[in-house]
Amino acid sequence: MTDLRPLFVKMALDAWGREVSATSTLLGKLSDDQVMKEVSPGRNRGIYLLGHLTAEHDQMLALLRFQEVMHPELKPVFIDAPDRAVAALPSMHQLREQWTTVNDTLLDHAKRLPPEEWFTRHANISADDFPKEPHRNRLNVLLSRTNHLAYHRGQLVLLAEKG
Amino acid sequence: MTDLRPLFVKMALDAWGREVSATSTLLGKLSDDQVMKEVSPGRNRGIYLLGHLTAEHDQMLALLRFQEVMHPELKPVFIDAPDRAVAALPSMHQLREQWTTVNDTLLDHAKRLPPEEWFTRHANISADDFPKEPHRNRLNVLLSRTNHLAYHRGQLVLLAEKG
Numbered sequence: 200m201t202d203l204r205p206l207f208v209k210m211a212l213d214a215w216g217r218e219v220s221a222t223s224t225l226l227g228k229l230s231d232d233q234v235m236k237e238v239s240p241g242r243n244r245g246i247y248l249l250g251h252l253t254a255e256h257d258q259m260l261a262l263l264r265f266q267e268v269m270h271p272e273l274k275p276v277f278i279d280a281p282d283r284a285v286a287a288l289p290s291m292h293q294l295r296e297q298w299t300t301v302n303d304t305l306l307d308h309a310k311r312l313p314p315e316e317w318f319t320r321h322a323n324i325s326a327d328d329f330p331k332e333p334h335r336n337r338l339n340v341l342l343s344r345t346n347h348l349a350y351h352r353g354q355l356v357l358l359a360e361k362g
Numbered sequence: 363m364t365d366l367r368p369l370f371v372k373m374a375l376d377a378w379g380r381e382v383s384a385t386s387t388l389l390g391k392l393s394d395d396q397v398m399k400e401v402s403p404g405r406n407r408g409i410y411l412l413g414h415l416t417a418e419h420d421q422m423l424a425l426l427r428f429q430e431v432m433h434p435e436l437k438p439v440f441i442d443a444p445d446r447a448v449a450a451l452p453s454m455h456q457l458r459e460q461w462t463t464v465n466d467t468l469l470d471h472a473k474r475l476p477p478e479e480w481f482t483r484h485a486n487i488s489a490d491d492f493p494k495e496p497h498r499n500r501l502n503v504l505l506s507r508t509n510h511l512a513y514h515r516g517q518l519v520l521l522a523e524k525g
Contacts, residue, residue, distance in 0.1 A: 203481065207370045210502050239520040294447040317367065320448060339373050342505070346377060349509040353516035357402040 204314040210319075211341050212309060218348045219302050222252070222355070226298065228356055229289045243282045245358050246291060248351050250277035253298045256305055262322050263337050267307040270297055291353060309341070319340075332355040367477040374480075374504050375472060381511045382465050385415070385518070389461065392521055394454045401517040406445045408521045409454060411437055411439035411514050416461045417470055422507060425485050426500050430470040472504070480504075 212319075226249065236243035239333070243251075253275035261268050268274075276285045317338040320329040329335065389397070389412065397408035417436035423429050431437075439448045452460075466496040471481075483492040492498065 203370075204366060206481075206496060207366070210497050210505060212498070216506050218509060241524055242520055289496075333369060334373050334376070338370075342373060342377050346381060346508055346512040349512040349514035353513035354520070357405055357517070357520075361404055 202336055203316075206320065208314045208317050208338065210343070211338055215309070215341050215345045215348075216292065218345050218352065219306070221324065222348060222352050223299070223302070225352065225355055225359065226295065226359075229355075233358045234291060236358055238357045243354070245286060245312075245355055246294065247277065247282035248355055249298060250288065252348060253294060253301050254278050255344065257301045258285065259305060259340065260301075260308070262340055263305075263308070264322050265305070265312075269301055274298070293298050312337075365477075366378050367481065371477045371480050371501065374501055374508070378472070378504050378508045379469065381404075381508050382469070382516065385511060385515050386418065386462070386465070388515065388522065390519055391523075396521045397454060400433060401520045407519070408487060408518055409457065410440065410445035411518055412461060416457060416464050417441050417516055418507065418510065420460075420464045422468060422503065423464075423471070425503055426471070427466075427485050428468070428475075432467065436460070438472065445467075468519075473489055474498055 218317050228244060229245065234249060238248070250273060254270070254277040257268045258268050258278070260266050273289075276288065288294075318333075318336045320326060321335060321337050323339045324332065324335045387474070392408065396411060400407050401411070417433070417440040420431045420433050420436060426433050436452075439451065453456075461507060480497070481499045484488065484498060484500050484503045487495065487498045
């Protein structure tokens with residue numbers, strides 16, 4: 200039988216790459232003022248979602264066993280706490296830059312990982328438990344995080360000019 | 363080598379099932395009045411997104427070569443036209459019912475499709491072209507539609523009570 204792993208990995212990586220790229224394009228179109236606004240009255244601000252997505256993708260570096268997280272200080276502010284719970288946020292300039300470097304770093308590791316390695320365990324399941332739950336692999340992290348990104352991109356797009 | 367197709371299909375189907383189920387739960391919590399509202403000022407109304415998602419999932423029945431679409435009349439209103447372009451929409455009751463039956467029908471077909479069949483072509487690529495682009499298979503439709511659903515679920519959730 201043909202080894203279908205490279206094909207699976209391509210499908211999942213293509214979907215991930217498309218979502219990240221669409222989000223970067225959207226962020227490039229939004230002014231800092233627009234990113235400071237709420238996506239809908241009383242809801243999260245764009246800046247919180249930008250920090251949240253960057254923090255989640257940063258965590259993926261460890262979850263995928265690629266390397267240590269780059270900006271551990273983002274997690275308490277943008278994952279553990281809701282929007283407005285922490286008064287002093289990093290600057291917009293810094294967050295935009297971290298969005299880019301975290302995603303570039305992640306994609307660089309992802310592209311270099313051999314297809315068979317994607318079907319090994321992610322960091323939150325032990326080597327002992329993994330054989331019983333082989334779907335808890337690194338590729339599954341990529342699939343679920345792609346959906347997570349799409350979910351929040353659907354909100355960020357509400358900050359853009361209409362029409 | 364182990365046949366990894368069943369594992370990959372499980373990962374993709376689990377992600378699809380989770381998104382559909384989360385959307386159904388959300389819709390169950392939203393009153394008809396809430397679904398009539400815009401997700402953000404000047405943006406799509408919930409009823410349009412409900413119709414849009416139902417229409418897109420209905421199209422998947424044909425795209426995945428499962429069966430003919432069930433409600434072809436939804437496409438001109440909820441895919442080809444933007445919100446408010448068509449004045450007379452189906453009733454909320456009917457749309458909610460169609461959301462359920464279309465997704466139940468789709469999931470029923472999906473669960474019965476043998477894993478190897480997921481790696482065959484979808485309806486929008488010819489048998490001649492498919493060998494050159496084997497990633498344009500039925501499973502890839504499921505992956506991309508899962509992201510599409512997550513994108514709009516991120517918007518529908520803005521209609522719910524806060525907190």
